[in-house]
Amino acid sequence: MKKTIKDIDLSNKKVLVRVDYNVPLDDKQNITNDKRIVATLPTIKYLLEKKAAIILMSHLGRPKGKVVPEMSLKPASKKLGEHLNMNVKMAPDCIGDEVNKMAKDLKSGEILLLENLRFHPEEEKNDDNFAKKLASLGEVFVQDAFGSVHRAHASTQGVGKYIKEKAAGFLLEKEIQFIGDTLKKPNHPFLAILGGAKVSDKIDVIENLMDKADSLIIGGAMAYTFLKAKGFGVGNSLLEEDKIDTAKNLMQKALEKKIRILIPMDHIVVDKVDFKNKKVEASAKIQKTEEADIPSGFIGVDIGPMTIQRIAPVIMESKTIIWNGPMGVFEIDEFAKGTIEIAKLVAQATEKGATSVIGGGDSISAVKKAGVSNKITHISTGGGASLEYLEGKKLPGIEILPEK
Numbered sequence: 523m524k525k526t527i528k529d530i531d532l533s534n535k536k537v538l539v540r541v542d543y544n545v546p547l548d549d550k551q552n553i554t555n556d557k558r559i560v561a562t563l564p565t566i567k568y569l570l571e572k573k574a575a576i577i578l579m580s581h582l583g584r585p586k587g588k589v590v591p592e593m594s595l596k597p598a599s600k601k602l603g604e605h606l607n608m609n610v611k612m613a614p615d616c617i618g619d620e621v622n623k624m625a626k627d628l629k630s631g632e633i634l635l636l637e638n639l640r641f642h643p644e645e646e647k648n649d650d651n652f653a654k655k656l657a658s659l660g661e662v663f664v665q666d667a668f669g670s671v672h673r674a675h676a677s678t679q680g681v682g683k684y685i686k687e688k689a690a691g692f693l694l695e696k697e698i699q700f701i702g703d704t705l706k707k708p709n710h711p712f713l714a715i716l717g718g719a720k721v722s723d724k725i726d727v728i729e730n731l732m733d734k735a736d737s738l739i740i741g742g743a744m745a746y747t748f749l750k751a752k753g754f755g756v757g758n759s760l761l762e763e764d765k766i767d768t769a770k771n772l773m774q775k776a777l778e779k780k781i782r783i784l785i786p787m788d789h790i791v792v793d794k795v796d797f798k799n800k801k802v803e804a805s806a807k808i809q810k811t812e813e814a815d816i817p818s819g820f821i822g823v824d825i826g827p828m829t830i831q832r833i834a835p836v837i838m839e840s841k842t843i844i845w846n847g848p849m850g851v852f853e854i855d856e857f858a859k860g861t862i863e864i865a866k867l868v869a870q871a872t873e874k875g876a877t878s879v880i881g882g883g884d885s886i887s888a889v890k891k892a893g894v895s896n897k898i899t900h901i902s903t904g905g906g907a908s909l910e911y912l913e914g915k916k917l918p919g920i921e922i923l924p925e926k
């Protein structure tokens with residue numbers, strides 16, 4: 523287990539915390555969703571209790587190494603201040619004389635937010651000098667930006683080389699516990715539900731689960747590549763031709779390892795759909811297939827009722843469930859049923875004692891849409907990071923932290 527902020531002395535120390543305040547902003551720089559800020563409150567409140575002087579750093583958007591005023595973190599400092607009912611100081615930059623002075627003058631119980639790290643190209647290059655300058659601001663480094671730990675950047679990894687005292691914040695600790703530890707020692711039966719748009723995005727996850735999972739449910743557009751590999755017709759559904767052989771190999775491997783792979787046996791299909799704007803016209807023909815084949819001229823957009831019935835008991839018997847990616851084009855209400863039903867089943871299985879871990883932005887919205895978010899054991903805050911964690915990769919922003 524990695525060291526956490528509970529394992530180190532923080533009192534009256536300057537604590538540099540990497541947070542993920544990559545929040546969505548509207549064109550007037552209003553934060554449209556502040557869950558990433560809210561997610562850091564437990565760590566920040568704990569540091570305040572311990573009388574630390576807190577220096578927060580984050581990136582926002584992709585300014586590509588230049589100052590882009592629309593991507594300033596100022597709105598985040600204001601929002602954080604509102605949540606804590608205190609003033610959060612905003613630095614004009616993340617390095618430089620003025621920032622050094624502000625950090626030096628910061629008193630215990632005060633908070634300073636540095637300006638967007640990615641205004642400097644050195645951040646993403648993990649430049650040593652830049653990392654050293656950031657590191658010089660604090661005596662302790664706290665990693666709490668799970669959404670960014672899969673990147674080896676100056677603020678997520680480099681800085682850790684120059685600060686001796688380092689630890690995980692509470693947000694990161696939870697992610698390590700629920701994703702990392704769950705994967706290391708899952709209770710069986712262990713089920714992975716994978717959906718979403720592309721097989722290519724999830725191949726490594728499937729590969730990594732081959733030695734651990736008992737069952738795999740494959741839904742979403744990636745299912746059609748598996749169906750095609752089995753010789754079924756997929757009509758005009760989204761298909762990755764170049765991944766058909768990969769799908770075949772994965773299914774063969776699963777057979778050898780006695781892992782059950784469940785792919786859809788019926789579908790909701792439509793003759794035309796606007797994927798880009800997630801819209802279906804009133805004149806579109808929507809129908810259920812009674813079988814795994816998708817008729818030509820039609821596009822698969824959700825798993826059908828027979829599939830849901832078939833996978834329900836598999837979900838209910840599971841003791842560990844990880845889920846990444848929706849079962850269909852759930853953004854369109856007519857095609858959201860499969861995903862919502864799965865969300866409800868995962869919630870029910872959790873109530874029966876299973877551990878459920880959900881990652882990826884889309885699965886999270888799906889669970890919300892189903893109204894069962896509070897019944898899931900752990901909803902991961904990082905999309906790309908949780909996927910790489912599920913792939914079994916070592917994440918640089920976690921690796922840099924010492925063990926207890």
Ligand code: AMP
Binds near residue numbers: 741851852
């Ligand atoms: P991902 O980011 O890989 O988890 O993919 C999520 C996206 O996959 C969502 O925007 C869904 O609309 C999309 N998706 C799921 N099922 C399908 C499908 N059958 N056809 C096209 N797109 C799909």
